Amino acid sequence: MNKNSTNCLSIFIFAFTITAFAACSKSSSSTPILPADMCAGKTILITATPEATQHCSNDGSINIAVIGSSNFTYKLNSSGTYQAASKFTDLSEGVYTVFVKDGAGCEKSAAVTVGSGGTIGPLFTGMKSLVNTRCKSCHNSTLANGGMNFEIECNIIKNKTRIKVRAVDEGTMPQSGTLPQSEKDIISNWINAGGTYAN
Numbered sequence: 001m002n003k004n005s006t007n008c009l010s011i012f013i014f015a016f017t018i019t020a021f022a023a024c025s026k027s028s029s030s031t032p033i034l035p036a037d038m039c040a041g042k043t044i045l046i047t048a049t050p051e052a053t054q055h056c057s058n059d060g061s062i063n064i065a066v067i068g069s070s071n072f073t074y075k076l077n078s079s080g081t082y083q084a085a086s087k088f089t090d091l092s093e094g095v096y097t098v099f100v101k102d103g104a105g106c107e108k109s110a111a112v113t114v115g116s117g118g119t120i121g122p123l124f125t126g127m128k129s130l131v132n133t134r135c136k137s138c139h140n141s142t143l144a145n146g147g148m149n150f151e152i153e154c155n156i157i158k159n160k161t162r163i164k165v166r167a168v169d170e171g172t173m174p175q176s177g178t179l180p181q182s183e184k185d186i187i188s189n190w191i192n193a194g195g196t197y198a199n
């Protein structure tokens with residue numbers, strides 16, 4: 001390194017301004033200077049506002065506001081893809097990492113939790129207890145006949161159409177025999193009301 005470039009480097013470190021950097025670049029034509037960290041001086045601040053999802057339905061969202069730079073793009077989790085919109089929708093409950101990147105490529109991330117909203121409704125309460133008594137012995141985490149594990153309550157909601165077909169319309173579930181009408185009604189009433197956690 002020649003004397004000139006050493007001076008320049010000092011100027012850059014102590015002054016730490018774009019101007020100093022530009023001056024350095026010009027005067028040190030013989031010895032290239034490492035590119036400055038364009039992101040070091042920035043204070044990018046993320047405010048991520050989650051909206052809860054109703055339990056078992058993927059209708060949560062995260063709204064992102066950022067200050068400290070400009071031309072931001074937004075990404076959800078490290079596996080995501082950067083996009084222009086600052087809102088992510090159709091999210092299930094859980095912990096997410098939001099990433100933001102400014103026009104110069106400076107990136108920042110923050111963790112945010114999408115909570116679970118809503119309380120369990122009376123029809124789904126009845127449905128759960130029916131499935132516990134009539135179906136769970138053959139549909140649980142160790143024995144999931146036909147791929148159905150009803151120990152996870154969200155699986156009851158997710159598979160409600162097949163449950164109705166087998167246990168109400170066809171009457172082929174439980175395997176041991178058709179349900180009495182009063183129990184078929186528990187299934188039908190819940191599904192007719194919307195078949196959600198809150199029903």
Ligand code: HEC
Nearest residue numbers: 131134135137138145146148162163166167173174175176
């Ligand atoms: C005695 C064991 C047993 C009980 C009790 C039982 N099932 Fe099943 N179920 C099975 C077996 C075995 C299969 C896989 C073979 C088949 O599809 O018939 C199955 C498959 C299923 C499937 C997946 C196949 C499809 O058609 O999509 C659904 C849904 C289902 N059962 C619903 C229920 C419901 C609802 C109940 C309670 C009302 C119930 N089962 C009770 C044994 C049982």
